[in-house]
Amino acid sequence: MFSLSDTPLWPAAFRAVRMFVLSLLAALLLLAPARAQSVEDLVRQLPEGSFSDRAAVVSQLAATGDARLVSLLEALAAGDLNVVEETGAVVTLSGRGDPLDATDALTGEGVGEVAKASVERIRVNNSLRRAVRAAIGQLTVMSPNRNTRLSAAGAMFQAADPENIPLLDEAIAQEDDDGVRRAMEEARAASMLRTEASADDFAAAVDVIAARGGRASLGILTSALPAASDEARPAIEAGIRAIENRLALLNVAQNVWYGISLGSVLLLAAIGLAITFGVMGVINMAHGEMVMIGAYTTFVVQNVIRVSFPGLFDWSLAIALPAAFLVTGLIGIAIERGIIRWLYGRPLETLLATWGLSLIIQQAVRSIFGASNREVGNPSWMSGSFDFYGIAITWNRFWIVLFALAVFAILLVVMKRTSLGLQMRAVTQNRRMASSMGIRTPWVDALTFGLGSGIAGLAGVALSQIDNVSPNLGQGYIIDSFMVVVFGGVGNLWGTLVGALTLGVVNKFLEPYAGAVLAKIFVLVFIILFIQKRPRGLFALKGRAVEA
């Protein structure tokens, strides 16, 4: 049979109900006057009565949960709060001499000048200060809002004020969000390091700070080191070492990311060249100009969108990609049909003719669009950055890395899996044999060159997001692109990928030690030496096809 007393569940349930009712009553009692009186009214009551009356008002203020009160209460604890005798307004004072500038303590708005004689300071004693501190805690680290608590804990970490420790202890005991509790514990530990705490507490605090990592923690530990007792010292030193190691590791990771980011830009710029130079053996010095035309296509597409379809702006890059591919691809086919096909087998002449073309294209773009930089906007999904385990990654770089890899993968599929790719490879390996098998070699040549140029146009769309769009855009990439292709091995797409990423990462690792320019010089010299050692690049094609 059930009885009220023999199941253990009931007393607990009963207690819970009782607690609920009691707290409801208490809340009603507390809230009723608070409801009736606005925050402003309560603030006006602050100067009145005894210290204990003020403490009561402070706790009522805390119960309102108004975030504006934090600075007011801090001013009160510091003894900076004044009341204007005529109006009863509670203000903080600034300026010198007489009259002083008054600022409303609650809203932070200026309320004009007041004479020194017409204001009176709101006095505080130690018990009132304790009440104020508790109220601040209630408004911050014990606020029902998670983000308020988190930012309060962060502020206390920065302040590292030993007076916050009791408050933090209380808050930690109540906290049920892991992230916020960790932040509070870190704030407590930072504060603890400023006190004469026992060695055990000290060591525990050092552990917490060391586990947090980051430059701020390093600063706290370093500043705690001189004052620390002898037994605490080894723990702090170990903590500093641990943080430094982690920072070094993070630094390496950040450099790797920068390197990959630079490498992906190089990859984008070089991959079209890997087709025209690597597969066809045509030195296209106008390749950089194809990139530039791609960037200008983006500019034109964005302008059209801005004028006619402002709502589509976030899609502008997606629209610019096929446009740029088509424009540069068609220009590439025209160049191949018009000039390059007369120069097959004469690579040096091709180099000169395409260089001349690049001058013409640059000047043409300069005449049409002007010599100054053109503004290409970032869509919303490409601006800003995010944090990845302590590495700051900007969205535009992130998307460009993905885009470069995607272009690479698509190109690989085109070369290995489509009939066009098959024909391209056949023509480059043995033109006459391919021709005898019925492949229209001139057609394949034109398409190959168009493909390479079109990919340069795609690169231009991406580079318009991170570089200045000017007629000289392409020139900055042409030498780097050739270095990548030659380093990776001509005629090998994988070589281009590895070459681009290697050069990017090496460049970024040298930069902190040598500076950007010297790093670039080192990379160039390295490539020059490397080519002496392996004249056919990292991944050379084997066989008679490449024998001189």
Added chain:
Amino acid sequence: MITQRLLNALGGKVLWVAAILLVIAVLVPASNLLLPVGHPLRVPNYMVALLGKYLTYAMLALALDLVWGYVGILSLGHGAFFALGGYAMGMYLMRQIGDRGVYANPNLPDFMVFLNWSELPWYWWGFGNFWFAMLMVMVVPGLLAFVFGWFAFRSRVTGVYLSIITQAMTYALMLSFFRNDMGFGGNNGLTDFKDILGHPVQASATRATLFAVTAIALAAALLVCSAITRSKLGKVMVAVRDAESRTRFIGYRPEYVKLFAFVVSAITAGIAGALYVPQVGIINPGEFAPANSIEVVVWTAIGGRGTLYGPIIGAVLVNYAKTWFTGAYPELWLFALGGLFVAVTLFLPKGIVGTVGDWRTRWRDRRAISAAKIAPSGTDDSSDPPKVVRARSADPAAPLGASKPQPAE
């Protein structure tokens, strides 16, 4: 007898060009200095400096022709040797400023005072001495070419690969010279020169002398290059150009042949740069720009490579066109230059000199044929037209045998 052999060794047309240069070396300064201002035949001061600049460019093109036209090395970094020679000269001229600089420091050039350097870096030592500086004008580019060529040619880096790494070389040098820490004046380079060998650089007499020296140096370089290309070594050079592997199998060492030509060419380019700097009055890292080096290639290509005197004509013509265009239609110059690149490679693969030579050959052949038709009963076999043609095409100085394309890489 000996004179006759010497003349043969140097080549007829080359001798003519050298003679013309020597005449110019006398006439231009004389007209500038002796005729009164305003005389219709007087060469104005600015024109002396301009012509002097053209001649240094011509010397650079000649240097490139020696390696490109005769050994088949397309260097896209010859501007680097030119600029290094120029910097060596510029350093001498900087040391001559002494305490007349803005900061009036007797030991340090202005830019070093500006960078708070306390003493002269070691690589500036000795540049106060003219002969040491002139030695460096030749040694620095020559040494760079030797080291670069030693590695590149021994590893058999050829064709476009070589072109690209020469471009990388000049690009790397440009980046280095742009750095202030290098101690070569960074971005601004070396300028504000006062004296050369005690004579003020700006004075018209000095300029006229510099012009004469440039013209004579160009003539001398032309003769030296001609002597090299007409020697047995020159024949091996052409063999390396046309069939490197075959030459190697016969038993020659193509890498040494290439290295020799490359070093001689670099030294010539360095001298050209040294003559360029006092006439232009400035040397800065922009001279290392890869675009400049490629422009030199087009001068050579337009004039006609493998002819030695063709590049001289090409350099002067293109640069004159550049001066005219940038004055009259500045926005059209790049169109014109780019168009020249394309047109020359498509329609004038032998350049002006080679094409004119072709026309002349064709015209002579036609005359010979018509002469043979008029006198069919002639007993002398030597006027047989095919023979004339064969003799023509066997000319060793013929630019890149028309029937034989350059070996594809």
